[in-house]
Amino acid sequence: MRWRGGRRSGNISDRRGMGPVAGGLGVGGVVLALIGYFVFGIDPTTTLSVVNGTGAPAAESSGVRGAPDDEAGQFVDVIETSTAEVWTEVFAQAGRTYEPPAAVVLYEQSTNTRCGTGQAAMGPFYCPADRMVYLDLSFWDDLENRFGAEGEAARAYVIAHEIAHHVQNLTGQMDKAQRLGSQGAESGAVRLELQADCYAGVWAARAEAASGGAVALGPDDIAQGLAAASAIGDDTLQKQSQGRVVPDAFTHGSSAQRMAWFRTGAQTGDPKACDTFSAARL
Numbered sequence: 294m295r296w297r298g299g300r301r302s303g304n305i306s307d308r309r310g311m312g313p314v315a316g317g318l319g320v321g322g323v324v325l326a327l328i329g330y331f332v333f334g335i336d337p338t339t340t341l342s343v344v345n346g347t348g349a350p351a352a353e354s355s356g357v358r359g360a361p362d363d364e365a366g367q368f369v370d371v372i373e374t375s376t377a378e379v380w381t382e383v384f385a386q387a388g389r390t391y392e393p394p395a396a397v398v399l400y401e402q403s404t405n406t407r408c409g410t411g412q413a414a415m416g417p418f419y420c421p422a423d424r425m426v427y428l429d430l431s432f433w434d435d436l437e438n439r440f441g442a443e444g445e446a447a448r449a450y451v452i453a454h455e456i457a458h459h460v461q462n463l464t465g466q467m468d469k470a471q472r473l474g475s476q477g478a479e480s481g482a483v484r485l486e487l488q489a490d491c492y493a494g495v496w497a498a499r500a501e502a503a504s505g506g507a508v509a510l511g512p513d514d515i516a517q518g519l520a521a522a523s524a525i526g527d528d529t530l531q532k533q534s535q536g537r538v539v540p541d542a543f544t545h546g547s548s549a550q551r552m553a554w555f556r557t558g559a560q561t562g563d564p565k566a567c568d569t570f571s572a573a574r575l
Contacts, residue, residue, distance in 0.1 A: 294446045294514040299371035299507040300378070301360045306396040306425070308356035308404055356398065365430050366399060371508065372449050373397050373426075376456040378503040379496045383564055394459045395424045397452075402429065417451055419458035421467060426455040442521035446514035450493050450521045450555070457492035461485060469570055484569040486545040487554040490522055491567035494558020515559050522551040550575050 360370055377393045384391035398404065403412045407422035413429035420427065428451075436442045436451065461467050466485065473481025497518060501509035510518070545551070554575075557566050569575060 294444075294449060294511070294517075295507070295509040296368060296371045296375075296445065296449070299504055300374050301367065301370040302374040302377060302393070303358070303360035303370065304373055304377075304393055304396055305361055305366060305370050306356035306358055306398045307361055307366060308398060308400040309430075310401065311356070311404075356400075358396070361399070365433075368445065368448070369397055369399065369428065369430075369452060372452045373456065375500050375504050375508040376453055376496050379499045380456070380460055382499070382503055383495070392463065394419075394426050394456065397426045397428060400427065400429055401431070417455050419455050419462070421458075421462045424459060424462065426452070426459065428452070428455070436521065436524075440521070440524035442517070442524045444514070444517040446497075446510055446517035447521035449510070449514075450497070450518040453493035453496040454489050456496070457489035458485075460492060461489065466570065473570075479575065481570075483546045483550075483575065484572075487550055487575060488567050488569040490546075490551050491554040491558035491569065492564060493518070494555040494560070495562055495564050495567065497559045498562030515556075518555055518559070519552050522555045523548040546575065 361367055373393075377391070380393075381391045398406075400411070401413070403410055404427065405411075406420045406425065406427060408420040411418065411420070411427045413431055416432055416435075417426065417428045419425070432451070433448055436447060458467070461470075466488065470481030470485035473484065477483070497510045497515060546554075554567070554569065558564075
């Protein structure tokens with residue numbers, strides 16, 4: 294995918310090299326994105342328990358704010374900036390003003406958040422209490438080697454998916470998801486995740502125009518995004534971890550559903566097509 298030369302806002306809090314924080318795992322942040330909870334033994338019933346910041350907050354870690362110098366950090370910076378360009382346009386068309394996340398936090402092993410202690414094993418996640426996206430870049434190795442999703446576009450999909458949770462926080466869809474429940478094939482958690490997949494597709498479709506051509510995804514890049522969406526479906530992860538599929542325990546949606554909704558966003562570029570909460574069939 295094309296991204297070098299893309300604009301960089303420097304909306305990054307770089308905590309890499311600070312070392313792990315003290316304390317246990319506070320599973321905060323609604324919907325800890327790509328990795329199914331059951332893979333790591335985290336109770337999925339906690340998924341939406343902290344939508345309103347009800348998790349145990351920890352003292353926030355300081356970090357270096359601004360544009361990172363290394364290529365991995367620059368990639369995250371460019372993609373976050375590109376998502377802001379897209380969602381600024383989308384919100385403006387609806388007569389609203391988009392507010393980017395407070396920061397994308399790069400960390401190693403663990404870090405404090407207002408949703409509790411974030412750990413790399415949780416995968417990338419968004420904390421609504423502090424409006425920050427958290428990413429341990431070692432996840433890129435897991436994405437490629439454990440889940441078989443290779444390429445920069447797969448990584449960009451992950452970032453765009455997490456930013457989508459921020460969009461959902463701004464628009465009140467997280468509250469709607471909480472009311473519909475945190476577990477099960479038709480739950481609010483699944484509808485929230487599938488909508489975030491669709492929103493990631495919307496970003497992919499609109500990134501080139503919004504960035505003036507500096508950031509762009511071609512058909513092969515969309516295929517990488519679809520591969521990433523497929524790799525982390527609830528059914529696929531359940532088969533890998535326990536040998537069977539339990540739809541009642543779904544928190545993110547099946548591989549087929551995640552691919553379908555990402556494709557919907559990528560093909561239409563229209564966030565209105567991403568209304569998973571009204572969809573009769575997911």
